[in-house]
Amino acid sequence: MVRLSTQGRPQKGVPFEATEVAGKTRPHMSHPNVLAIATSGSTPGREYTILRRLAGGGQGEVYLARDGDREVALKVYHAHMGGAEQEAMVRAQVREDMSRTPDQRRFVWPRDLVRVAAWNRWGYVMPLVDRGRFLDLGELQARRGKVVMSPRRNAEAGYQLSSSMRALHLAGHCYRDISRNNILFDPATGEIRIIDNDNVGVAGDTQSGVVGTPEYMAPEIITGRAAPSSETDLHALAVLLFEMWTWHHPLHGDLECRVHCWDLPAKQRIYGDQAVFIFDPRNDANRPNDPDYRGVRAAWEIMPETLRRLFTAAFTEGLHTPARRVTEGQWQHAFLQLFDGALRCPCGAELLWDPAAAGPLRCWNCKKAVAVPPRLRIDTGAAPFHLPLVPDTQLLGHHLRPSHGRGEPPELVGQVVPNPGVPGMWGLRNLSGTPWTFVGMDGATRLVPPQRSAPLTLGARVMIQNRTCTFES
Amino acid sequence: MSSHPTMPFEVARRQLHFLWLVDYSGSMQGAKIQALNQAIREAIPEIRAAVANHPEVEVLMRAIRFSDIAEWHVGPDPVPLDQFTWPILGTDNYTNTAMALELAAGELDVAKMPRRGFPPVLLLISDGEASDAGRYRAALQNLLTLPWGKRAVRIAIGIGQDHQINERELRAFNSDVERPLLRAHNVAELVEQIKWASTAATVASSAGKSATGQATQNVLLPQAPAHVMLIPNGGDVF
């Protein structure tokens, strides 16, 4: 049997003597009338017309395809990659509905398994991602000066990423290959998309061929002691989050810098059992001292303290003790808090107020101290949530219950409003359907029915949905 | 939003040295050398595109041409990829592959290479066998003793029919000797092989990609796409 190349029909070879080089060769031609037929999924037999190639990768190629008047992406596996095990994994994914929650919908999930008879290949159909809007981290870095993600958008993206990974893990899956190649960001909103989901498997199942991308592999995978799992996903997640906040790898310090030729054996050394975090407070062997590494030193300096603590935990005790890794829930809580603590310095820079930080808030841009507004401290049962109070601040359901994640649309519970009778005085209006209890400084309680407001009084408390909330400054 | 101050993030870079080693002996005359010139000119923008979103990778390119002697076609000073242009190459008489390797080895010396780099890429393109086989073997042996030489991603492309090239000689150059030699029997294949090898080697050397198990090489170079090329009936075979 003659195997055709994945570039479609075979090109006719022209011997060198018979021709001059004329015009451009076209290795990736269009594919008129090549059909992919769904063999499993919502509608077996559905026909997709392959239009053109979008991208190629190690496992296969991705094409633009049409389904009626709708455009979709269609991945076709290389002959040597798409084995029966891979097909079984994708078949199982197609059966799973991943469109029910916002956390699930960020996964660009396989919808239909297809057969491309003309190429004797199989593949799958997935939603098309707008690559003009969604960029990977490298694209963000390469476009520096044109598009940048603000700190608040970065917090939003961090929240969405950890929240979606939590949902995936709760469903018993592991992703196996979290890396900068597979997570896309909309820098204008912080929204994310997770692509290349065909390696997502059942946790503990070692059938998938993909073990990760070296930069993101946990030490126990690098050394061959463990297979990808939700615990190794947590390591990869922390590495990617660190890169989003520093544009640098958490293990690239002096030890990496001294390596002349950065190849796989070198990566195995730096990412394996000898791995040391560049800001490990107890081990300074791998500090990023090189002048070229000033970027990561500056980024660490201005990073919110909450994140510094989490990254330190993730890459010290969490590095070699998988059970001690920072969980998605911890990241989720931190990013929700930072997102809601975003302030604008008079110089124009966006700042993230951080309850973990000691001393006054300093602007990372102009270095001046910035006044922090009063806050509502919400005792959530776990770590308290601190909501800065400025005109129009909204109290939302997830502020009261951070571990439940954010609803979509968010549940509006209250809002900061001016007291119409007394200029300069403010209140928190009850926009929920149930009354609150206001506890004044004298200990006296008053009811705050829906549409009425609790006065913003330093030290006073409001009981909202069984949570104790305290006005602080 | 763009008028607001932006976070002072910076990407630390490593250099990737890319060397073309190109045969311009007399047998390359005609369509082969024209195809080669065209292929390399077309490959440059594809390599640029492949690393465009990897600001951590700084590709520096040079080229050595060899016939009776080997000399710099572009170099010895490395040229940043975005400034690299390919000067049209003519043909000459011999195939001094050995001297080309010697010239390359001289540049892979630890003292001349960057403090921090990715594995260099050496792409050897030839349509014959080395004029001096003994000197070629010695030059290759020497290259492989150099720290940067043995870690380089080395790919040879053999141009022409089976009886014209010395497959064993060219395969010995490859960093993965288990791999089949990349072959170009005609213009279309030559263009495609040059583009694939130059782009795949650059990406494999520098950008992190998903891995599928224990590596046997020091870089993860993907498999070359499999091709079946049909020779039209009646055409002359070179």
Ligand SMILES: [Zn+2]
């Ligand atoms: Zn400022």
